[in-house]
Amino acid sequence: MKKIVFAFAILTGILSNAQDFQGIAVYESKTSTADFMKGMSQNRDLTPEMQKNIEARMQKAFEKTFILNFNRTSSIYKEEEKLEAPGQGGGRMMMSMMGGGGTHFKNVKEQNYTVDKEVFGKEFLIKDSLPKYDWKLEGESRMIGNYNCFKATAVVPIDESDFRNFRFRGNKDEDKNETKKDTTKTSTTNLMDQWEMPKEKIITAWYSPEIPINQGPENYWGLPGLILEVNDGKTTILCSKIVLNTKDKVDIKAPTKGKEVSQKEFDETVKKKMEEMREMWRSSGGNRGGRGGFGR
Template structure:
């Protein structure tokens, strides 16, 4: 009987989605583990307990955000919920870190045309990244759970780790290095040689056929239902609210601001800037830091 009512619910929902002007809105809470970042401050005598507390509070603010996804049957826009920051917050190193994470802007996905566009601000410059949607080779599972009253199914996929997403970076520890390189050779070391970056990451998603659109937060898509939760091992994005056919319709259009580049071109620009700042070293440049 329970299975019958579930199938009936899916059928009725599918009929409502056939409406020409269908649109939906979903609110997501994003939270990234800061354990690896906190470990970089352990044993550093230059950082007082007060300073560490302030850093942790700012990191929490930066790694815990709310996003809004507006979607229809073929496209969506995903962006951070606007909020007023307290004076003095989000400045200096935290602002730079946020820039390396590619924060801000609007993430547009068109599952019919299989393209995405994202407007990004990086080091004071505006970019419009346009490329093909990631092809997730989802492995479906019979495992189920309920999220926000919706019946969800589990799916997993393995994808290459992004070299320009700060959340994937892990500073190498001295004891992880087999031997120190000569100074001449060290000068030629790439920024990417100074960090531990996984080759692949496993994505775990929970989607609901009760909302039959192939959409989700950030760049996630490709399942027979809206993705209500997704985890990449470090960041969890969980849907906290869904509104179908809201009274106020959103304008689901691709962003147009910034220099248009492919994802590869944008990544190359970011990595080049990281290496330039790494070479500046003690002169105030960007450093990942090393464990003690």
């Protein structure tokens, strides 16, 4: 504990005296595809081989590397740019639908954030206040790389615009009864009805006081140290590399491209679009879908 306090004091002094202090943290993000594959298994039009290929592509699409550039008050979090292999465009589109992509800027001093997102072919610029996490500091500790980290948990409301939060619930009893009455329906007719969005989830974070920066990946912040790992039960974001006092400085500023909306407005827009897709799926009998974009 003395080592942590000593390191904290040294780094706090460094950060307070160095106006141009910057650091870089590299994060590896992985999202479980189990729920998605449960949903896919209900589609009779997909052969086991097709499902296996879809699962492989989804796993690859959900394994991403992100870079967090930070200073004492602000940060930008962005996916590491990589050349896509032929045929991987679908994975890129899927990640866009799942809430990924774009630049995530947050200012912990002013407690606000800006995110640019492209969803269903339209660009949005989300500006809002940072969420207030009611962190519970636990007594557990563990090493992540060379840093001693401590556990914190929080219950947070679900971001309805992030498709990664969908859960597969399967057919309800009434769906089964309805299927018995109407034998002309296929198992794919109500496929989208078998998904639901929970109201809240539990976040587990591991932070290191040895790096006294009030920052973390995505929209996570508010702990007495850099957050090196976050897990929400479905997605794990783990820091794999940290560089402090970087020589090459990055211009840490908010993105400006896209239609400006609040987080609530963005969520409502995406939710409305999902309802439209659900109705299209129902009216087409689940056998075909429409791309349908947002109006420009």
